[in-house]
Amino acid sequence: MSGTDLASTDPRTGEVRTAQPETPAGAVDAVCAGAGDLFQERLSSWDAPDSGTSEPSRLLRFLADQLDRNRDELIAVLDRETALGSARLAGEHARTVFQLRAFADAAGTDRVLQPIVDTADPGRVPPRSDQRRINVPIGPVVVFAASNFPLAFGILGGDTASALAARCPVVVKGHPAQPFAGALIEKIIADALAAADIDPRWLQVVHGGSVDVGRRLVGHPAIAAVGFTGSTAGGMALVRVAAERRIPIPVYAEMGSVNPTFVGRHAAVERADDIGGGWAGTLAASAGQLCTQPGLLIVPEDAADGIVSAARAALSQADIIPMLAPRLAETFAAGVERAASVPGVRMQRLAQPDSSGCAVPAAIGEVDADTVLAAPELLEEIFGPAGLVVRCPVARMPDLARAIDGSLTAAIFADPGDTEWARGLIPILRTRVGRLTCNTWPTGVSVGWATVHGGPWPATSVPHGTSVGLTAAWRFLRPVAFDGFPLDLLPAALRTPGE
Amino acid sequence: MSGTDLASTDPRTGEVRTAQPETPAGAVDAVCAGAGDLFQERLSSWDAPDSGTSEPSRLLRFLADQLDRNRDELIAVLDRETALGSARLAGEHARTVFQLRAFADAAGTDRVLQPIVDTADPGRVPPRSDQRRINVPIGPVVVFAASNFPLAFGILGGDTASALAARCPVVVKGHPAQPFAGALIEKIIADALAAADIDPRWLQVVHGGSVDVGRRLVGHPAIAAVGFTGSTAGGMALVRVAAERRIPIPVYAEMGSVNPTFVGRHAAVERADDIGGGWAGTLAASAGQLCTQPGLLIVPEDAADGIVSAARAALSQADIIPMLAPRLAETFAAGVERAASVPGVRMQRLAQPDSSGCAVPAAIGEVDADTVLAAPELLEEIFGPAGLVVRCPVARMPDLARAIDGSLTAAIFADPGDTEWARGLIPILRTRVGRLTCNTWPTGVSVGWATVHGGPWPATSVPHGTSVGLTAAWRFLRPVAFDGFPLDLLPAALRTPGE
Numbered sequence: 001m002s003g004t005d006l007a008s009t010d011p012r013t014g015e016v017r018t019a020q021p022e023t024p025a026g027a028v029d030a031v032c033a034g035a036g037d038l039f040q041e042r043l044s045s046w047d048a049p050d051s052g053t054s055e056p057s058r059l060l061r062f063l064a065d066q067l068d069r070n071r072d073e074l075i076a077v078l079d080r081e082t083a084l085g086s087a088r089l090a091g092e093h094a095r096t097v098f099q100l101r102a103f104a105d106a107a108g109t110d111r112v113l114q115p116i117v118d119t120a121d122p123g124r125v126p127p128r129s130d131q132r133r134i135n136v137p138i139g140p141v142v143v144f145a146a147s148n149f150p151l152a153f154g155i156l157g158g159d160t161a162s163a164l165a166a167r168c169p170v171v172v173k174g175h176p177a178q179p180f181a182g183a184l185i186e187k188i189i190a191d192a193l194a195a196a197d198i199d200p201r202w203l204q205v206v207h208g209g210s211v212d213v214g215r216r217l218v219g220h221p222a223i224a225a226v227g228f229t230g231s232t233a234g235g236m237a238l239v240r241v242a243a244e245r246r247i248p249i250p251v252y253a254e255m256g257s258v259n260p261t262f263v264g265r266h267a268a269v270e271r272a273d274d275i276g277g278g279w280a281g282t283l284a285a286s287a288g289q290l291c292t293q294p295g296l297l298i299v300p301e302d303a304a305d306g307i308v309s310a311a312r313a314a315l316s317q318a319d320i321i322p323m324l325a326p327r328l329a330e331t332f333a334a335g336v337e338r339a340a341s342v343p344g345v346r347m348q349r350l351a352q353p354d355s356s357g358c359a360v361p362a363a364i365g366e367v368d369a370d371t372v373l374a375a376p377e378l379l380e381e382i383f384g385p386a387g388l389v390v391r392c393p394v395a396r397m398p399d400l401a402r403a404i405d406g407s408l409t410a411a412i413f414a415d416p417g418d419t420e421w422a423r424g425l426i427p428i429l430r431t432r433v434g435r436l437t438c439n440t441w442p443t444g445v446s447v448g449w450a451t452v453h454g455g456p457w458p459a460t461s462v463p464h465g466t467s468v469g470l471t472a473a474w475r476f477l478r479p480v481a482f483d484g485f486p487l488d489l490l491p492a493a494l495r496t497p498g499e
Numbered sequence: 500m501s502g503t504d505l506a507s508t509d510p511r512t513g514e515v516r517t518a519q520p521e522t523p524a525g526a527v528d529a530v531c532a533g534a535g536d537l538f539q540e541r542l543s544s545w546d547a548p549d550s551g552t553s554e555p556s557r558l559l560r561f562l563a564d565q566l567d568r569n570r571d572e573l574i575a576v577l578d579r580e581t582a583l584g585s586a587r588l589a590g591e592h593a594r595t596v597f598q599l600r601a602f603a604d605a606a607g608t609d610r611v612l613q614p615i616v617d618t619a620d621p622g623r624v625p626p627r628s629d630q631r632r633i634n635v636p637i638g639p640v641v642v643f644a645a646s647n648f649p650l651a652f653g654i655l656g657g658d659t660a661s662a663l664a665a666r667c668p669v670v671v672k673g674h675p676a677q678p679f680a681g682a683l684i685e686k687i688i689a690d691a692l693a694a695a696d697i698d699p700r701w702l703q704v705v706h707g708g709s710v711d712v713g714r715r716l717v718g719h720p721a722i723a724a725v726g727f728t729g730s731t732a733g734g735m736a737l738v739r740v741a742a743e744r745r746i747p748i749p750v751y752a753e754m755g756s757v758n759p760t761f762v763g764r765h766a767a768v769e770r771a772d773d774i775g776g777g778w779a780g781t782l783a784a785s786a787g788q789l790c791t792q793p794g795l796l797i798v799p800e801d802a803a804d805g806i807v808s809a810a811r812a813a814l815s816q817a818d819i820i821p822m823l824a825p826r827l828a829e830t831f832a833a834g835v836e837r838a839a840s841v842p843g844v845r846m847q848r849l850a851q852p853d854s855s856g857c858a859v860p861a862a863i864g865e866v867d868a869d870t871v872l873a874a875p876e877l878l879e880e881i882f883g884p885a886g887l888v889v890r891c892p893v894a895r896m897p898d899l900a901r902a903i904d905g906s907l908t909a910a911i912f913a914d915p916g917d918t919e920w921a922r923g924l925i926p927i928l929r930t931r932v933g934r935l936t937c938n939t940w941p942t943g944v945s946v947g948w949a950t951v952h953g954g955p956w957p958a959t960s961v962p963h964g965t966s967v968g969l970t971a972a973w974r975f976l977r978p979v980a981f982d983g984f985p986l987d988l989l990p991a992a993l994r995t996p997g998e
Contacts, residue, residue, distance in 0.1 A: 040901070043926035095625050116949040126594050129939070131949035136929055138962065243742060247904065247956045250963075402539070405746065414988075422988055427542035430635055435980040438988060440628070450617040450630035452980035457746050463637065463977045464749075464963075471978075478962045479970075481934040481951035489913075489921055489937065 006179040006209050011083035011322040011358040019179030023206040028216045031204045035140035035169035036222025038201035046137065046167060049492040051108060055198050056164040060104035062192035063156055063203075064097045070188050074181070078150050081178045083321050083358070084286055089151070096151040099158055099447050103165035106470045111449060112165065112477070115493050129484055132494040135166075135477035138250075139224025142217045143172040144238070146229035147324050148289040150178055153467075155185045155205060158447075159227030159252075162472035168224070169202050173217060176209030177325045215241050218251070225250050225476055229291070229467065231383075232256040232458045239461050252475045253461040254454070256381040259442060260296040260404050260432075261411040262397055262425055264418025267439075268303035275413055276310025279387065282443050283362060284318035288385035289328070291453075292409050292442045295381055298400055301368065301391040308366060308389050315362050316350050320385050322358040329358040332384035336363045339378055339388065344371035360384060369396045372403070379404050394421065401428040406456025406463070409435045409442035434459065434466065445469075505678035505708055510582035510821040510857040518678030522705040527715045530703045534639035534668035535721025537700035545636065545666060548991040550607060554697050555663040559603035561691035562655055562702075563596045569687050573680070577649050580677045582820050582857070583785055588650070595650040598657055598946050602664035605969045610948060611664065611976070614992050628983055631993040634665075634976035637749075638723025641716045642671040643737070645728035646823050647788040649677055652966075654684045654704060657946075658726030658751075661971035667723070668701050672716060675708030676824045714740050717750070724749050724975055728790070728966065730882075731755040731957045738960050751974045752960040753952070755880040758941060759795040759903050759931075760910040761896060761924055763917025766938075767802035774912055775809025778886065781942050782861060783817035787884035788827070790952075791908050791941045794880055797899055800867065800890040807865060807888050814861050815849050819884050821857040828857040831883035835862045838877055838887065843870035859883060868895045871902070878903050893920065900927040905955025905962070908934045908941035933958065933965065944968075 004022045009015070023031075042055070052058075067074070075089045082089075106112050113135045121128040141163040146153035153159070155172050163170045174182030186205045193200050206213065218226055218241045226242060228235050228251060235253030242251045263275060279297050282288070299307050323329040340347035345367045352361040362385035369392040372378045378388060392400055401410075410429045414422040422438075429436055434455030435445075445453055451469025454460045460467075465475045487495050503521045508514070522530075541554070551557075566573070574588045581588075605611050612634050620627040640662040645652035652658070654671050662669045673681030685704045692699045705712065717725055717740045725741060727734050727750060734752030741750045762774060778796050781787070798806050822828040839846035839862075846864040861884035868891035871877045877887060891899055900909075909928045913921040921937075928935055933954030934944075944952055950968025953959045959966075964974045986994050 040927075043930065044922075047926060091625070098625060118947045118949040126590070126597060126945060128945040128947050129943070131945065131947055133949040133951055139930070239742070239747075243738070248738075248960070249956075250961065419988070423543075426988060427546065428539075430979050431542065431638070434978065435982055436984070437982040438984040440983045442982070444628070446625060446627040446630065448617040448627050448630055450615040450632040450980055452632055452978045454978070456977075457748075461747070462749065464973075466978065474963075478955075479933065479951045479953070479965065480929050481949055483934055483936040483941070484939045485935070485937040489918070489925060 004210060006176050006207055008081050008177065008179050009326055010080055011324055012356070014357040020183055020207055022208045022210060022213060025216055028206055028213060029220060031171050031206055032140065032217065032220035032222045034201040035171050035204065038169050038199055039140050047491040049108060052104060054107065054167060056167050056202055057104045057107045058196050059192060059198050059202055060100045060161060060164055062196040063189065064100040066188045066192040067093065067097050067100070067156065070184070074184055077184050078181045081181050082150055082324050085321060088286060092149060092151045095447070096156060099152065100156065100161050102447055102470060103161040103473065106473065107165040107167065111470070112473050113493055117494060117496055131481055131483050132490060133479050133481040134491060134494055136480050137167040138476050138478050139168060140222050141168045141170050141476050142223050142226045143170055144214065144228040144230065145172060145175045147175040147177050148291070150175070150181055153229045155182060158468050158472055159229070160203070163227065163476045164203065165473040166476035168476045171204050171206065171217060173206050173208055173213060179207060182207055214238060218242050219245060223249065226252065227467065227475070228253040230255065235461055251461055252465050252467065254291065254467045255458045255460065257291055257408040257455070257459045258296055258379055258381045258404060259292055259294045259407045259409045260298060260401070261294040261413065262401070263297065263299045263307065264414040264421045265300045265303055265394060266415035266417035267413040268300055268307060270415055272306030273310045276307040277314040278441055280311040280314035280318060282441050283385045283387050284315060284320050285443065287321050287323050289324060289383060290443050292445060294411055294442060295387050296390060297387060298390045298392050298397060300394050304389060304391045311389070312348065312364055315364060320362050323360055323384055324358065326358055328383065329360050332360050332382065332386070335382035336386050339365055339382065342371065342375045342378060344368065345378070362386060364389065366391065369393065369400055373399065376403065397425060398428050401425060401432060404432055406459040407433045408453055408455050408459045409433055409437060411437045411440070411442050413439055432456065503709060505675050505706055507580050507676065507678050508825055509579055510823055511855070513856040519682055519706055521707045521709060521712060524715055527705055527712060528719060530670050530705055531639065531716065531719035531721045533700040534670050534703065537668050537698055538639050546990040548607060551603060553606065553666060555666050555701055556603045556606045557695050558691060558697050558701055559599045559660060559663055561695040562688065563599040565687045565691040566592065566596050566599070566655065569683070573683055576683050577680045580680050581649055581823050584820060587785060591648060591650045594946070595655060598651065599655065599660050601946055601969060602660040602972065605972065606664040606666065610969070611972050612992055616993060616995055630980050630982050631989060632978050632980040633990060633993055635979050636666045637975050637977050638667060639721050640667045640669050640975050641722050641725045642669055643713065643727040643729065644671060644674045646674040646676050647790070649674065649680055652728045654681060657967050657971055658728070659702070662726065662975045663702065664972040665975035667975045670703050670705065670716060672705050672707055672712060678706060681706055713737060717741050718744060722748060725751065726966065727752040729754065734960055750960055751964050751966065753790065753966045754957045754959065756790055756907040756958045757795055757878055757880045757903060758791055758793045758906045758908045759797060760793040760912065761797045761900070762799070762806065763913040763920045764799045764802055764893060765914035765916035766912040767799055767806060769914055770912070771805030772809045775806040776813040777940055779810040779813035779817060781940050782884045782886050783814060783819050784942065786820050786822050788823060788882060789942050791944060793910055793941060794886050795889060796886060797889045797891050797896060799893050803888060803890045810888070811847065811863055814863060819861050822859055822883055823857065825857055827882065828859050831859050831881065831885070834881035835885050838864055838881065841870065841874045841877060843867065844877070861885060863888065865890065868892065868899055872898065875902065896924060897927050900924060900931060903931055905958040906932045907952055907954050907958045908932055908936060910936045910939070910941050912938055931955065
């Protein structure tokens with residue numbers, strides 16, 4: 001038993017409160033074993049169709065109801081622990097409730113289960129047997145909650161919801177910087193499970209701040225897959241633990257992302273104030289602590305002045321909240337300092353209105369394309385309210401797009417006169433990201449079937465997945481084919497006469 | 500330049516012939532860089548629809564034509580190098596040609612590209628933006644050809660065909676034990692490329708027997724994914740190389756698989772001869788060198804005698820070809836010896852008709868369930884003409900099913916009276932495999948949309964994929980969402996008005 005108490009820092013004041021102890025190793029093991037036992041006990045029930053009535057589907061709806069019921073208290077507890085503000089947290093609450101219900105509706109549908117029925121074709125050369133395939137749950141899933149979206153990517157966020165929609169039992173570790181919110185959400189879960197009369201092993205919460213708890217969860221033999229949102233270092237550490245198991249398992253880690261935005265010449269000239277101001281808004285909102293924050297703004301070198309002026313003016317007037325935790329504030333300051341120290345970077349830090357708690361000075365840097373291409377560290381994410389404007393000859397933009405590692409998103413701003421320019425850039429950007437936005441900032445991600453919140457490394461550890469949107473459930477499913485089976489031994493969803 | 504010459508052993512005689520040298524390191528790098536350059540050069544052309552007219556689709560068809568044209572010579576060269584026999588090789592040839600054409604037809608279809616169009620819904624809470632998603636090629640793919648299916652899983656096998664169908668340039672390493680076939684297939688590729696007037700960087704072959712060539716291919720920065728079929732040790736070595744890259748990439752390795760078969764009591768009694776003889780046939784065919792060979796036959800303990808007798812009788816009369824290579828024969832002998840040395844295993848080796856070349860004695864072991872459950876090494880694959888009959892109380896079959904690591908396939912043999920027994924076992928077996936067959940041996944895998952040739956570790960390194968069937972192309976694609984784009988900047992496949 002490690003017995004470390006978790007601590008919560010008020011980002012506004014720096015006040016530290018001690019919360020619940022870390023879950024002891026024995027309890028972590030018991031929780032994982034329980035998830036594994038439940039998965040085995042429920043195997044036969046899976047063959048029945050899930051028209052929203054399976055235990056995990058019902059749980060998703062009851063969780064949404066309980067989140068609604070505890071809305072105000074939850075927002076108050078989270079605001080004290082995150083300083084994100086009640087308006088932002090209310091929006092995130094609505095999105096999270098919607099997401100839970102959307103996954104409850106999606107569970108058991110053909111879009112999730114992807115059934116394919118190929119009846120026998122003995123005359124084909126070579127002949128085809130009766131093959132029917134469907135997605136089945138991968139097994140118990142461990143989820144690591146993120147801190148920057150304490151609800152949407154938190155204990156009851158998209159990873160948990162999508163794993164439940166895949167009918168996988170979930171063990172979720174709350175974020176150690178938000179232990180009071182974690183305790184309240186644990187109570188919300190207990191109430192939902194009791195109200196729905198559902199086996200509590202479907203969704204279990206552990207608490208831990210040490211590396212040991214994470215290693216123990218990912219290493220447990222009952223666990224079949226992992227969902228994680230956080231830093232590249234944290235995600236890759238879990239990837240390594242998973243690879244060293246006797247039976248390796250997939251880790252879906254969403255990690256670092258610089259999210260480049262490219263501006264066409266006409267857009268830069270015609271909409272300098274809008275674009276500069278809008279970009280500054282994305283740096284300021286939530287203190288820039290968004291996975292999709294556009295950290296690089298690539299602007300035609302001869303049309304950049306207006307955008308840079310507008311961005312600096314807007315950012316200097318923005319009311320920027322403190323960062324989520326002291327460690328993030330330190331990492332941010334070091335990141336800005338590292339970028340500023342590269343010769344050729346002109347970094348402007350904004351006066352810090354309030355130095356208490358986790359407040360940090362926002363910053364905008366300027367640099368030319370040659371400098372960036374020679375100093376790839378400038379292409380790394382700085383998590384927080386900072387961005388870099390790259391003054392770039394239009395002809396060099398493709399080189400810059402190719403030099404950027406994988407990101408969750410890229411944006412282009414293009415006026416009608418920029419269409420040919422956009423046509424040249426989009427095919428390159430498509431190779432670097434999971435999602436492209438046009439004339440809109442990528443910070444808002446709506447939840448649907450077409451959503452992709454993923455991308456090549458280091459945006460994620462598995463380039464095929466998405467951690468937002470309804471196909472996120474695919475990460476926790478795998479296909480099984482039934483070959484030559486009589487109809488009465490097939491899962492219900494495959495008992496059609498065939499195509 | 501390493502300069503090691505590859506060598507080919509005639510499995511029937513042991514005669515060794517020296518073939519072409521290993522591809523030098525510089526040439527390996529140049530080939531990978533060429534694939535990367537081609538991928539970049541072709542990015543814009545991807546946005547046009549592929550109605551079978553893209554370069555890789557055309558190449559797939561020309562490859563099929565050239566394979567047809569060189570059929571007899573290829574079978575002769577392969578028979579000398581593999582001893583698989585011309586009938587088996589002719590069947591595999593037909594299947595491989597079919598597979599190439601099927602992937603040419605599949606490329607560019609909605610089933611491969613999986614487009615999803617969600618038009619904007621501003622009234623939804625939260626609002627939904629216009630999101631459209633489609634699968635895009637992951638980038639250049641390295642393929643490692645297998646030796647046991649020198650055509651279907653070879654240089655022009657399913658990994659290569661599915662990567663081309665995903666519009667990824669392919670670099671493929673021929674199997675080092677089949678260098679003469681490799682040289683002929685390289686010429687077939689050159690002829691197809693010339694006949695179709697297609698850039699040769701779409702499909703390039705390298706030769707190598709050393710670990711260095713494999714490491715170099717997987718480590719090259721231009722490479723985005725890997726397909727491999729072979730041993731668990733070989734596959735996991737490549738997984739590690741891929742994980743240690745600056746930018747890790749996915750490795751789709753199909754590796755070891757024990758493929759359990761469970762027999763119901765009624766089937767065991769009523770069809771003892773059929774089942775025993777059929778099982779022996781799968782051990783004997785191609786000297787048991789099939790990924791889906793059912794290495795474990797689990798039979799009700801009180802109904803096993805008839806099946807064991809039939810299997811031994813059939814196997815002793817079977818004409819068993821030599822194994823593919825001296826190393827495989829050695830590994831097989833060691834595997835049989837290891838299993839035979841476990842107390843409680845009664846191993847019967849068949850008299851060896853011919854000890855020249857790579858001939859090995861086939862073997863059938865008998866063991867009870869308790870012994871297997873206490874000695875998990877008996878659940879490991881023995882690649883070659885050997886199998887283990889497990890005499891198992893029916894009530895313990897679920898425990899045995901759970902104890903088996905991931906396999907490509909499992910089979911059940913069930914008569915009408917065994918239906919309830921089958922209903923209890925199928926949900927468990929479903930968690931262990933990618934494919935279940937009923938009353939049929941799993942060694943034949945037909946190529947279709949519903950095909951799954953994959954499964955949990957160690958059957959594969961990525962449990963979501965399949966290396967046979969048309970959705971094998973999904974492994975080399977990843978989704979990209981376009982958010983808020985005007986129709987004229989979207990890929991052709993997403994320019995629909997929406998659902």
